[in-house]
Amino acid sequence: MSLGKNYRIARILKGLQRYFIIPIDHGLTQGPIGRLTEVKSFIRTLPLKTISAIVAHKGLASAIHPLLIQKDISLILHLSGSTKLSPDPSSKQILSSVEHAIKLGADAVSVHVNLGAKDEQSMLKDFSLISEECDKWGMPLLAMVYPRGDKIKNEYNPDVIAHSTRLAWELGADIVKVNYTGDVESFKQVVSAVDIPVVVAGGPKVDSDSSILSMVKDSIWSGGRGVAFGRNIFQHNEPHLISQKIAKILNFSSLIDTQEEVEHEAVLVRH
Numbered sequence: 001m002s003l004g005k006n007y008r009i010a011r012i013l014k015g016l017q018r019y020f021i022i023p024i025d026h027g028l029t030q031g032p033i034g035r036l037t038e039v040k041s042f043i044r045t046l047p048l049k050t051i052s053a054i055v056a057h058k059g060l061a062s063a064i065h066p067l068l069i070q071k072d073i074s075l076i077l078h079l080s081g082s083t084k085l086s087p088d089p090s091s092k093q094i095l096s097s098v099e100h101a102i103k104l105g106a107d108a109v110s111v112h113v114n115l116g117a118k119d120e121q122s123m124l125k126d127f128s129l130i131s132e133e134c135d136k137w138g139m140p141l142l143a144m145v146y147p148r149g150d151k152i153k154n155e156y157n158p159d160v161i162a163h164s165t166r167l168a169w170e171l172g173a174d175i176v177k178v179n180y181t182g183d184v185e186s187f188k189q190v191v192s193a194v195d196i197p198v199v200v201a202g203g204p205k206v207d208s209d210s211s212i213l214s215m216v217k218d219s220i221w222s223g224g225r226g227v228a229f230g231r232n233i234f235q236h237n238e239p240h241l242i243s244q245k246i247a248k249i250l251n252f253s254s255l256i257d258t259q260e261e262v263e264h265e266a267v268l269v270r271h
Contacts, residue, residue, distance in 0.1 A: 004138015005174060008107040012052050012074045012140070018250040019175065019199050019226030020243075021142075022046075022233050023055035023110075025078040029089075034205075034235035043067045045240045050247045052226070053107065055142070057081065058096045061104050076108040076142055077101035079130060080123075090148050091119035094126045098133040108175075109134065110142040115164055116149025124171070131172035143173035144201070144228075155179055158186035162193040169194040177201050177228045180215055187222035202229030209242060216249045226250060 013019065027036050035042035043064055053074040056064065061075055068075055077100070080092040092112045101109045111130050113123045127143065134141040145164035147155050154160070158181045168176035173196060180200040181187045191198045200219045206212050212232050219227070227246065236242045
């Protein structure tokens with residue numbers, strides 16, 4: 001990995017071992033939802049020196065830049081997107097560039113690929129070209145790879161998720177974000193398929209905090225390197241509180257080496 005990539009990744013991690021990323025690119029896809037209706041107020045609620053990075057599109061990134069500096073949160077500029085109103089929402093188009101991310105002061109960029117979608121070939125080509133640009137500029141690349149298409153019977157199938165992580169690694173991603181498979185053993189299969197950090201997506205809003213925290217704990221025990229939770233943060237009644245609980249598990253689990261201690265800490269942060 002280049003010096004530039006190493007430097008930017010260090011700024012994202014802030015001396016910690018795990019990634020705590022909050023994607024807020026959902027406004028482009030779904031419109032203003034949850035606390036994204038007042039996105040600046042939402043960011044102000046986040047705890048200091050806890051969140052690794054925010055994923056946002058270029059216009060929003062410019063608007064929230066001063067708040068990210070105040071909160072010591074890195075920017076990951078999201079380069080691709082589509083809307084729920086599109087004839088094919090699974091077809092993600094490139095909407096920005098690595099060079100523009102540099103102008104905005106981003107510490108990484110992200111690209112979304114839907115594996116198995118009708119437009120998969122175009123998304124893979126775009127992903128590959130962005131990867132080469134990232135190497136050129138020393139910019140870390142986060143790949144969001146989800147199995148979605150007619151051939152996909154189960155989006156959480158460990159074999160398909162492992163294929164997703166492997167695809168990201170093969171095409172030059174530095175970090176990959178995928179669905180959690182549902183249990184420790186199957187997610188170990190996913191993590192072991194690659195030599196890059198794997199972070200889990202939060203998915204749709206979950207009503208139970210304990211379910212969210214269990215996913216965090218189990219993914220870390222499987223060898224995952226963190227989380228990228230959007231809706232389970234900005235649609236939560238208390239974003240500050242749930243963020244603190246997640247961060248406590250992520251940070252604590254980097255210092256211990258038994259599953260029993262991780263489980264004990266997960267119980268503690270629920271109360």
